[in-house]
Amino acid sequence: MKIMVKAIFFDIDGTLLSMKTHRVPDSARRALEELRRKGIKLFLATGRSPAWLGSIEGMLDFKFDGYVMLNGQYCIFEGQVLRDVAIPLESLEPLIPYIEENKISCEFVEEGHMYINIINDRVLAFREKIGGTGYDTHVEDLSRIYSHKTYQLLAYIDEKDEDEFLAHMPNCKAMRWCPEFADIVIADGGKDKGIEALLNHLGISKNDCMAFGDGGNDISMLEYVGIGVAMGNANPPVKERADFVTKDIDDDGIEYALRHFGLM
Structure with a gap:
C-alpha cells in the first residue's frame, strides 16, 4: 500500500525509545533519516516537557521539525509557540x-x-x-x-x-x-489538540498525516490523523483504536509500518 504523507508524529517512550534497551532502535533511526530525505515533516508528540528538549534530542540523536509537548498543551515550531494551555x-x-x-x-x-x-x-x-x-x-x-x-x-x-x-x-x-x-x-486537552494547532499553522490536512504511539495518551492523536499506528507493544485499548498495528518497537515496528504503507 502506498499513500501520500506530508507529516508524521511520533510518541517517545515505548514508540521511538525502547523501554527495554532505553535507546532508539537502529531501524527507527534509519527510518527517520529516510523520511527526512523524502521531505516528510517529522514531529515529536510526547507527554514530556520542553524543559528537557535538548536532552531529549540528544537522547534520540535526531532533530525534529516541531514538538507537541506536555500531551498537546505546549507546541513549538521553528522556535514559535503555537499552543500554550495550562491547567487553571x-x-x-x-x-x-x-x-x-x-x-x-x-x-x-x-x-x-x-x-x-x-x-x-x-x-x-x-x-x-x-x-x-x-x-x-x-x-x-x-x-x-x-x-x-x-x-x-x-x-x-x-x-x-x-x-x-x-x-x-x-x-x-x-x-x-x-x-x-x-x-x-x-478536559479538552490532548495530543490531538496540539497536532491540530501545528497542522493549522502549516496548512497540512490531518488526512495527510500519520502518528505512532503505544499508550493511552496517544489514542486521541491516533484517531485524529489520517493513519494512526499502534506499536506491537501498545496497550490493548490503543491497538483497538488504531488504523494499523505494527510490530513491537524492539522488533523494528516503525520500519515495518512504514514499509507496509510504502514510505520506505
Whole structure:
C-alpha cells in the first residue's frame, strides 16, 4: 500500500525509545533519516516537557521539525509557540488538600520546571524502571501553583482510583501510558489538540498525516490523523483504536509500518 504523507508524529517512550534497551532502535533511526530525505515533516508528540528538549534530542540523536509537548498543551515550531494551555488554578486548588491528606505522590509539570510533593516507593520503582531516560524531580512547596503555570500532573495512582482523584480536580481528565501513573491535563486537552494547532499553522490536512504511539495518551492523536499506528507493544485499548498495528518497537515496528504503507 502506498499513500501520500506530508507529516508524521511520533510518541517517545515505548514508540521511538525502547523501554527495554532505553535507546532508539537502529531501524527507527534509519527510518527517520529516510523520511527526512523524502521531505516528510517529522514531529515529536510526547507527554514530556520542553524543559528537557535538548536532552531529549540528544537522547534520540535526531532533530525534529516541531514538538507537541506536555500531551498537546505546549507546541513549538521553528522556535514559535503555537499552543500554550495550562491547567487553571480552580482545577488545582481543590486537589492540594486531597493529595496531602492521602499522601498521593504527584509531579507538577511546568514549561521549564518539574517538581514533586512526596517521593514514595511507587515513584522510586518507576524511576528504576525507566532508567536514565527519565528525570529525577525534587520535592518542592506546592505553593508554586500560584506563581507558575502548571500544564500537567503525573499522578502516581492506580487506574481504579482515577475517578476519585478527578473528583478533586474539576474539568480535567486522566490519560495513562503506564501502570505507575496517569497524566492529568485539562478536559479538552490532548495530543490531538496540539497536532491540530501545528497542522493549522502549516496548512497540512490531518488526512495527510500519520502518528505512532503505544499508550493511552496517544489514542486521541491516533484517531485524529489520517493513519494512526499502534506499536506491537501498545496497550490493548490503543491497538483497538488504531488504523494499523505494527510490530513491537524492539522488533523494528516503525520500519515495518512504514514499509507496509510504502514510505520506505
